[in-house]
Amino acid sequence: MADYKSIQLTNFEVDKKVLDIVNNCLSQQPDPRPFVEINSIGYVFYFHTLDIKLLQRNIEMLTAHDLFSANNPSSSRKAGELLQKIYEEVSKIGSYGIRSGKRQYVNFDIERKVRNRKAKEQNRSQYYYAQDNNFSKISNQLPPEMTNQIFCGDSLEVLKKIPDNSIDLIFTSPPYNFGLEYERQDDAHKWDLYFEKLFAIFDECIRVLKFGGRIAVNIQPLFSDYIPSHHLISNFFISRRMIWKGEILWEKNNYNCKYTAWGSWKSPSNPYLKYTWEFIEIFAKGTLKKSGDPKNADITSDEFKEWVVAKWSIAPERKMKEFGHPAMFPEKLAERVIKLFSFVGDIVLDPFNGVGTTTAVAQKLGRKFIGIDISQEYCDIAQKRLKNTLL
Ligand SMILES: C[S@@+](CC[C@H](N)C(=O)[O-])C[C@H]1O[C@@H](n2cnc3c(N)ncnc32)[C@H](O)[C@@H]1O
Incomplete structure (x- = not known):
């Protein structure tokens, strides 16, 4: 837990179903995965790195449709509200900390070089000007x-x-x-x-x-x-x-x-x-x-x-x-x-x-x-x- 940052979220009535929905959404996040626990004051959000765009999609989905809880629509709406609060709190922080010599970003998104860097670089056409070369990969011995x-x-x-x-x-x-x-x-x-x-x-x-x-x-x-x-x-x-x-x-x-x-x-x-x-x-x-x-x-x-x-x-x-x-x-x-x-x-x-x-x-x-x-x-x-x- 030492590497995680935590945010205490008060003013929420705790609910096990809401907790499950939220943790289900957070399980799609990149490692080390964020999660929510309940303590004596309310919910606590633990996180390290966060894909904000994914979080936003989860919020949209939960607030638009009650996908996760057809029998009890309010649980998914409440989960959406909790995630929205998490999003707002995290957005205030931006980035924090150095770990193993690397800055760990909260609030990183597709433009930040944390996840899927290779794929993203290819999308951006990294050194596009040098891509179609005919250089041989075979080395020769110098006499x-x-x-x-x-x-x-x-x-x-x-x-x-x-x-x-x-x-x-x-x-x-x-x-x-x-x-x-x-x-x-x-x-x-x-x-x-x-x-x-x-x-x-x-x-x-x-x-x-x-x-x-x-x-x-x-x-x-x-x-x-x-x-x-x-x-x-x-x-x-x-x-x-x-x-x-x-x-x-x-x-x-x-x-x-x-x-x-x-x-x-x-x-x-x-x-x-x-x-x-x-x-x-x-x-x-x-x-x-x-x-x-x-x-x-x-x-x-x-x-x-x-x-x-x-x-x-x-x-x-x-x-x-x-x-x-x-x-x-x-x-x-x-x-x-x-x-x-x-x-x-x-x-x-x-x-x-x-x-x-x-x-x-x-x-x-x-x-x-x-x-x-x-x-x-x-x-x-x-x-x-x-x-x-x-x-
Ligand atoms: C800026 S100096 C390099 C000095 C070197 N870095 C040093 O610390 O001694 C450039 C050198 O290029 C050589 N040079 C000029 N035309 C050349 C050529 N066609 N083929 C080989 N060397 C050439 C010159 O004689 C000169 O010594």
């Missing part, structure tokens, strides 16, 4: 000679050598452009060419992911050019029937950009909005649920509680000069993504591996890995990093 390797080359070419459905997690941060700060590229790409190339690489990424595999893309939206790259990239994955798993806001707290760099000062003419954060857009292939042995989940409960809150305050990488790369993400970011979205022993890929933050962290955390970068210099540093981080 041993490709496992735990850094490859130097254009991702579009290198990825083609990786079998379909062989990678568990991709974590990456694409180049802002395929040029400028990075080596070996010219800076002449226009944005359409940029996205064309990026999406061709992402198509390969989707192909190599296992069913249930995830891709997490760290994106600094190109605000100064007014290019909402996080939206464009998300739209691309949605167009490919990938399921949007979520978005993490990576708060870098770097308040160093100038107020008027790209806009007006103290004027509505063209104020420029400043951002101190980046995004990580996460997409899943085929299903949100990834298979894996629970023994291979290495995230602690404290980490889990903190990291599922999708705003991560992590300082930017401070050793970029030391590593000789202008656009690294910090190890802490890779650690969170890898532990939250993959199991120990999974295969992690970064198609824009730079100086190997993803691969170094994957190795530290007991994952297998593949890193690809077009720059030989960066690949050499990524290799050295792996040696330094060997356990």
Whole structure:
């Protein structure tokens, strides 16, 4: 009885027949089932969760017809009145309590996610945009000679050598452009060419992911050019029937950009909005649920509680000069993504591996890995990093 809430209902003349009718109606309720008892003051209603719509139907039925008690019409009417009182009292409460880590709702109805969640989600066409995909559920083995390797080359070419459905997690941060700060590229790409190339690489990424595999893309939206790259990239994955798993806001707290760099000062003419954060857009292939042995989940409960809150305050990488790369993400970011979205022993890929933050962290955390970068210099540093981080 400890888990039940009770409401004392006075001003009712108690009647065993009425009690039976009411309890008969309540027996159709979901577990743990509510019920009514009689005590010295009157009726007591005990309840835990309640399907309010069902209760309303019972009330309508009892007050409209005397179905339960043809010989004594007033018993069913009285039962209807008692249920009506119960309904009114419960409606005042709304929700209450936490039990086994879950909030238990009174007053939940078809919209609340307590009963028949799966069926309801199907009714609502959960991630409808990703339903009619052709993703195979069969995983393939990554050849041993490709496992735990850094490859130097254009991702579009290198990825083609990786079998379909062989990678568990991709974590990456694409180049802002395929040029400028990075080596070996010219800076002449226009944005359409940029996205064309990026999406061709992402198509390969989707192909190599296992069913249930995830891709997490760290994106600094190109605000100064007014290019909402996080939206464009998300739209691309949605167009490919990938399921949007979520978005993490990576708060870098770097308040160093100038107020008027790209806009007006103290004027509505063209104020420029400043951002101190980046995004990580996460997409899943085929299903949100990834298979894996629970023994291979290495995230602690404290980490889990903190990291599922999708705003991560992590300082930017401070050793970029030391590593000789202008656009690294910090190890802490890779650690969170890898532990939250993959199991120990999974295969992690970064198609824009730079100086190997993803691969170094994957190795530290007991994952297998593949890193690809077009720059030989960066690949050499990524290799050295792996040696330094060997356990
Ligand atoms: C934003 S950086 C990634 C940095 C990385 N996260 C790190 O922490 O070192 C993007 C990388 O993409 C690489 N890149 C650019 N075009 C490429 C391509 N076509 N194939 C593979 N890598 C490419 C660049 O050399 C650069 O290192």
